[in-house]
Amino acid sequence: MINITDLHKSYHIGKNSLHVLKGINLNVNEGELVAIMGSSGSGKSTLLNIIGMLDVADEGTYTLDDNLIKDMDETKAAQYRNKFLGFIFQSFNLINYKTALENIALPLYYKGLKRMERQEIAMEYLSGVGLANWASHLPSELSGGQKQRVAIARAMVTQPKVLLADELTGALDSKTSTEVMNLIQKINNEGKTILVVTHEEDISMMCKRIVRLKDGVIVEDKLINQIKATTHV
C-alpha cells in the first residue's frame, strides 16, 4: 500500500537548515495498523505529513497504492487526499461553525456527492462512532473524545485506503484514549490500513507494528508480537 525509499526532508530556517528525515525506507501493507513512535523532533509527524501529501519530500520515492507521488500539483494532491487518505489530528481540526454531521459530510462535498446522499452517508458514519444523537451539535458542544470520534468518522466517510492519525489521543484523558484506540482497532480489523503517530508507549502497544524513529532515521521496525515476545524473554 505504502512504499517509501530513501526519503529525505530538510527545513530551511533563515540561513540554517534542519535535516529532519534522513533516508527513510518504509513499506506498509494493506490492513496494517502501524504506530510511528519517536520523541519530539524525531521526524515522525513530518513523515506522516509527507505520506498524507500535506507536505513534500526533498528526495526519495513514495508510492501510494501503486501511484508514484512526485511533483504533484496541489489540485491533484487534493484529489488524491480525498480519494486515498483520511486524516485524524491531535487538535481534531473540525470546522467550528459546522455541526458534527456537517463536518463529517464535508469531504463528500469535495467528492461531488449530492446533499441528501452526503447527509445519509455522514449520518451512517456518525452512528458508527456512537454519536447519532449529537448530529446537530457544534464542536464546541462536544467533549474531546466526542470530537475525536467525529474526526474519525470524517476521516472514514470517503472510504479512504489509508487512515493517518497524528497524536490522535494527545488531547484526551487515558480512559477516552483507550476508547478511541479501541475504535481505531475495530476499524483496522475491518481491513483499513492505519498509521498512528504517537509518543505514548501504551498507545503504540495497541497497534500491530511499531516503527521507531530517532533523529530522522528508523531505528526499529518490529511487529508488536515480536516486541511482546522479546519483552517476555
Add this chain to the structure above:
Amino acid sequence: MFNKDSWREIFDTIRKNKLRTFLSGFTVALGIFIFIILFGFGNGLSNTFQKFFNDDKSNTMFIFPGVTDKPFKGYESGRRIEFDNSDLTDIQQHFDYYLESITPRISDRATVKFMGEANSYRIRAVSPAHQYNEMTIMMKGRYLNEDDIKNKCQYAVIGRLVEQDIFKNIDPIGQYLHAGGHSWKVIGIFQDDGGDNEERMIYVPYTTYQKLQSRNDKIDQIILNYNVEIGYEGAMEFEKNLKKFLKNKKAIDPRDSGGIYIRNLADDMKETQQFASVLQLIISLIGIGTLIAGIIGISNIMVFVVKERTKELGIRKAIGATPKSIILMILQEAIFITTLSGYIGLIAGIATLSLIGDTLEKNYFITNPYIEFSTAIMATFILIVFGALAGYIPARRAARIKPIIALRDE
C-alpha cells in the same frame, strides 16, 4: 462549482458567520450609500447654482439706449438715444439668421387697485416673446399673445404675489384691476424662479401701453434671444455687429463707448458654466474618493476574513478541497455579499435622497438632489468588481499555502 450545492455551502457559511458577513456587507453598503448621498447633494448644489444664476434664458441680450460721449455727424455729444418700434423690425430684418425671438420692454411703476386693496407694483409692457426669455411660468390663465399686441388689448398678466397681495381669496382671472389710471383685465397668473420681486410684477401688451401712455412708439429696451447654435463665438460676433448696426442707424460715432449698451448673457453664462464645471469636478472627486475609501475598506475586510479562515481552508484542503474550489468559494461569497449589500446601499441612498430631497433647499441650498441611475449602478458595479478582486487576491494566496502550514495557523 457554480451549482446549487456550492451556493448552499456558501449560504451555510454566511448564515453561520453573521458578524463577518455583516461587517463585509456593511462596508460596501455604506460606501455606496455615502457615494449616492454625496453625489446627490453635489448635484443638488449644482441645481441651486444653476437656478440662482440662470433666472433668464442664457442666450439673451439686453439692449439699452444711453447718452453719447462723442459728437458725430453734426450731433453734439451728450445726446440721449431712444429706441422705437422701428428698431425692433430693423433688427428682425437685418439679423434674421441669428434671432430666435425679440421683445421690447417698457418699464414703469404704478399703484394697482382692486376692491379697496392697493399696492405699488412694477409694470412691464412687453410682447409675447418676453415669456420665453424671462422663463415666466404660467400658473393659471394665459400669457399675452400676438392678437393682444395687434388689437392693443387692455389685458394684464399678474405675478403670483400680486394675486396674493390684492386679490386675497378672489379668483383674479377675468377681474379688472386699475393701474396708471386705466382698467386692465387679468388674463393670467405667473410665477418666476427669479424671486419675490419678479413675482410682484404685471405684464401688459406694449402696444396698449404705448397708446395709453401717449408714448407713441418709444420703448425702453430691447431684449432678444439668439439661436443657440451660433455658440459663444457667434454670440460675440452678433453682439459686435448689432452694436455697429444700431450705432450706424442712430448716428453714433463707432468709437463712442456710450449711446448703446448691450448686456450679453453669453459672457455671464460662460463664467457660470466654468464655475459649474469646477463644482462638478469637485463632486466627481468626492464621489471617486468615497468609492476608493469603500474599495480599501472592503479589501481590508476581505484580507482579514481570508486570514481568519486560513486554518479552515487548511482543513478543507486536507479533506480534498482543490485550490480552485477554495478560490471559487471565497470569490462567490465575496461577490454575493458585495452585490447584495451594494444593492441595499443603492436603494437606501436613492430612497434617502428622495425622502429628504425637498427639505434641504431652504437651509442648505441643496435643490432637488439626485443621482443618475446609471451613475449609481456603475458605482455599485465598480465596488462589486473590486470587492470580488479584494476577495480573489487573498483567496489565491490562501489557496497556494501548503495545507500543513494552513493547518498550523492559529
